[in-house]
Amino acid sequence: MKNPFRGLMLNWHRIADTRQITLDGVRISTDSQTTPRSVRSALFKGTYESHERKIVRRFLKPEHRVLEIGTGIGLVSxxxxxxxxxxxxxxxxxxxxxxxxxxxxYALNGLTPNLHMRAITVDGNPITFFRNDNVVSSSTLERGGDVEKVKVESDRFDNVLATHRPDVVIMDVEGAEIGLLSGSTLAGVKHIIVEIHPHITGEEQVAAMMAALKDKGFEPHVHEHKTIMLSARTRLEASH
Structure with a gap:
């Protein structure tokens, strides 16, 4: 059921031409000249990456190292x-x-997470990126519609894992999660927070990815809509 309060908030912020909003203690620009309309609307309603943010707030710890794939506008990082x-x-x-x-x-918050404007791939080769004016529809997978094809350099997933040594991998990559999570060793990773996109990849590929993750020792234990948190079995056993 739709929350009518969200619609009221959206309309109020649009009328007021709100230029900045705070979510989870983070300040984010909502300037209409720079922020895509769909993102701006989700920010005003409080729904932008809300499921990822909820899981992060609940489970991320000060000692964790994080690799995020799919920065978006930078809110989750x-x-x-x-x-x-x-x-x-x-x-x-x-x-x-x-x-x-x-x-x-990042500057609004005086914080500078390490940002790499590149793709992450299984093999580290350049990719074709399908860029859409609607940021949430841009993808490494061709989805049709009015898109611009651009070549983007990439880093090999397993190499980044070995160098950065993340405890937590957060991934929102519009369907590319299937190949990345199925094709990586995920060495050293304790937790995975991933948004799945069955409307893009199909349910069968999602099921195959989940089976591959289970074979690598990961079990799902948190579901927030289409965002899933999986943890290495040893971590789950230690928490019980």
């Missing part, structure tokens, strides 16, 4: 940085157009 320190957060974003928005939001 800033929430992580407030908890465990910006120096422990490494974030990758393949949509080069988002860099000024991300860095502006």
């Amino acid at each position: 800033l929430v992580c940085a407030r908890i465990c320190g910006a120096e422990k957060v490494l974030s990758y974003e393949a949509n080069l157009r988002l860099e000024p928005i991300i860095r502006s939001n």
Whole structure:
């Protein structure tokens, strides 16, 4: 059921032309000249990456090191940085157009997570990125519609894991999670927070990915809509 309060908040902020909003203690620009309309609306309603943020607030600890794949506008990486320190957060974003928005939001908060404007892939080769004016529809997978094809450099997933040594991997990559999580060793990773996209990949591929993660020792234990948190079995056993 839709929350009518969210609609009221959206309309109020639009009428007021709100230029900045605070979510989870993080200040985010909502300037209509720079923030995509769909993102701006979600920010005003409080729904932007709300499921990821809820899990992060609940489970991320100050000692954790974080790898985020899919920075978006930088909100989730800033929430992580407030908890465990910006120096422990490494974030990758393949949509080069988002860099000024991300860095502006980082500056608003006086925090500078490590930002790499590149893709993450299984093999580290350059990719074709399908860039849409609607940031939430941009993807490494071709989804049709009016998109611009651009070449983007990438880093190999397992190499980044070995170098940064994250405890937690956070991933929102519009369908590319299937190949990344199925094709990586995930060595040293304790927790995975991933948004799945069955409407893009199909339910069968999601099921195959979950089976592959189970074979690697990960079990799902938190579900927030389409966002799932999986933990290495030894971590789950220790918590019981």
